Amino acid sequence: DTGVSQDPRHKITKRGQNVTFRCDPISEHNRLYWYRQTLGQGPEFLTYFQNEAQLEKSRLLSDRFSAERPKGSFSTLEIQRTEQGDSAMYLCASRGRGGTEAFFGQGTRLTVV
Amino acid sequence: GQSLEQPSEVTAVEGAIVQINCTYQTSGFYGLSWYQQHDGGAPTFLSYNGLDGLEETGRFSSFLSRSDSYGYLLLQELQMKDSASYFCAVRVLNASGGSYIPTFGRGTSLIVHP
Numbered sequence: 001d002t003g004v005s006q007d008p009r010h011k012i013t014k015r016g017q018n019v020t021f022r023c024d025p026i027s028e029h030n031r032l033y034w035y036r037q038t039l040g041q042g043p044e045f046l047t048y049f050q051n052e053a054q055l056e057k058s059r060l061l062s063d064r065f066s067a068e069r070p071k072g073s074f075s076t077l078e079i080q081r082t083e084q085g086d087s088a089m090y091l092c093a094s095r096g097r098g099g100t101e102a103f104f105g106q107g108t109r110l111t112v113v
Numbered sequence: 114g115q116s117l118e119q120p121s122e123v124t125a126v127e128g129a130i131v132q133i134n135c136t137y138q139t140s141g142f143y144g145l146s147w148y149q150q151h152d153g154g155a156p157t158f159l160s161y162n163g164l165d166g167l168e169e170t171g172r173f174s175s176f177l178s179r180s181d182s183y184g185y186l187l188l189q190e191l192q193m194k195d196s197a198s199y200f201c202a203v204r205v206l207n208a209s210g211g212s213y214i215p216t217f218g219r220g221t222s223l224i225v226h227p
Contacts, residue, residue, distance in 0.1 A: 031212070042200050042217035043156060048207065056207045056214060091155065093215075100146065100163070100204070102215055104155040 002026075004105035006092050012111045013082055020078045021108045025094030032075050033102065034067055035091040043091055043104075049075060082112045115139040117218035119201055124224045125191055133186045133221045135201035143213055144204040145177050145184045150220070151197045159186070159199075188223070196225045 005024045013019050025032050030051050035043035046065065048056040051072040064082075069075040079086055089109050093102040117137045125131040135145065144163040148156040160168050162177035162184060174187040188195055198220040204213045 033215070035217075040219075042202075042220045045214060045216055048212065048214055050212055055212055093156075100144065100161040101158040102146075104157070106155050 004092055004094050004103050006090075006105035006108050008108055009106060010109045010111075012113060015084060015112055016081055018078065018080045019082060019110065020076055021090055021092075021110075023075045023077070023092030023094075023105060025073070025075070025092070026096070026103055027073075029094035029096045029099075029103070030072065031095040031097070032069060033093045033095070034075070034077050035093065037089045037091055037107070038087075046077075046090075079110075082110075084112045086110060087112045115203065115205065115216050117201055117203060117216070119199075119218045119221045121219070122222045122224065124226065126226050127191055127193060129191050130187065130189050131191060131223065133188075133199050133201075133223070135184045135186075135218060137182050137184075137201070137203050137218075139203050139205050139216070141206035142179070142182075142203055143206060145175070146202045146204060146215060147173075147175050147186045148200045148202060148217070149197050150200065156200060156217075161204075191225050193225050193227065196223060198222050 032049040034046040037043045049069040064080045067077045089107045091107045093104045119135045146161045147159040150156045160175040177184040200220045202215040202217045
């Protein structure tokens with residue numbers, strides 16, 4: 001068990017560019033969450049997968065954001081036409097069936113310049 | 114909608130006891146969790162209350178009162194390494210009623226002084 005891993009750890013991009021982040025959850029965890037966190041705030045829910053099915057999306061998730069989990073294992077989060085307001089830490093978490101604890105990755109810090 | 118309220122900052126001295134309160138308003142409430150996050154680190158799970166009452170895990174305890182929509186995290190024998198942000202998170206049933214989504218508060222910054 002190597003924990004939840006996210007890649008890259010840091011990403012600097014120019015406004016208007018597309019970016020994609022990857023999350024590898026704990027291998028036996030079928031539930032996967034994406035969150036966004038800005039300085040001084042708590043993690044803000046973006047979207048949730050159970051296996052490969054995307055079961056919940058936040059109303060805050062604009063059309064520029066899309067997430068996939070094609071085989072029920074790793075997940076990707078893509079942001080198209082990035083804006084400066086997208087600058088944040090993007091956190092991925094996974095949870096096992098019946099578990100109460102969500103395990104978080106170290107996050108991907110996005111800076112849009 | 115959902116709302117969680119917790120103090121923005123708490124300070125205490127080493128060896129002391131501190132209580133961080135959390136009040137919530139939400140539908141589909143299932144339980145209350147607490148997470149710790151050090152600067153630059155990932156949130157890590159501390160405790161979960163699915164039922165009313167006190168849960169104890171070492172120096173940390175957590176309490177839930179469903180009737181009051183209230184919980185707290187109690188940290189005893191404070192150490193310098195406990196300086197971190199602490200988040201309460203409600204576990205709510207998602208719109209389709211099939212899964213639980215942790216929704217976080219804005220966090221409490223705990224500063225422990227020597």
